[in-house]
Amino acid sequence: MNKIYYSSKSSIGKKTLAYLKASHKDLLDIDITKTKITGTQWKEIAQNLDVTIDNLVDKKSFDFTAYKDSNVELSETDWIKVLNSSPEVLTYPIVILSDVFYQIHNSSEIEKLLEPNSKGIDEKRYI
Structure with missing residues (x-):
C-alpha cells in the first residue's frame, strides 16, 4: 500500500496527492490537518528519510513566539508536538512507495517516481 x-x-x-491519485495506484492519503500522527509514526518517518524530526518542520513558517527564548532548543518530543498542533508547518509531503520513503520537494518529482500505468492497455489498438 x-x-x-x-x-x-x-x-x-x-x-x-493529485498526481498519486491520477496514477490509479493503491493509495492511503493521510491529511495531517485532519489525522493526528503518533510520535512513533513521526519517528519512523524521520528515520526512514534519514533526517531528524525537526527537519520535517518548515522553520520559516513556524512561530517561535510561543517560546520565551527564540534560541531555545526543542527536543524530538517538542517537534512532534509542533507537527501535531500546527500541521501546516510540515515542510514537504512524505510519500511511501513500495516501502521506500520520499520527501517531495516539487510536485512534479512524483511523476519520475511513479511507474507508467499502462496495465490493461492493448498497445496494438493505439498504434
Whole structure:
C-alpha cells in the first residue's frame, strides 16, 4: 500500500496527492490537518528519510513566539508536538512507495517516481 502524508493547506501537498491519485495506484492519503500522527509514526518517518524530526518542520513558517527564548532548543518530543498542533508547518509531503520513503520537494518529482500505468492497455489498438 502506497501512502502520502501531507497537509491539505499546502499547495505542493495537494498537487502531489493529485498526481498519486491520477496514477490509479493503491493509495492511503493521510491529511495531517485532519489525522493526528503518533510520535512513533513521526519517528519512523524521520528515520526512514534519514533526517531528524525537526527537519520535517518548515522553520520559516513556524512561530517561535510561543517560546520565551527564540534560541531555545526543542527536543524530538517538542517537534512532534509542533507537527501535531500546527500541521501546516510540515515542510514537504512524505510519500511511501513500495516501502521506500520520499520527501517531495516539487510536485512534479512524483511523476519520475511513479511507474507508467499502462496495465490493461492493448498497445496494438493505439498504434
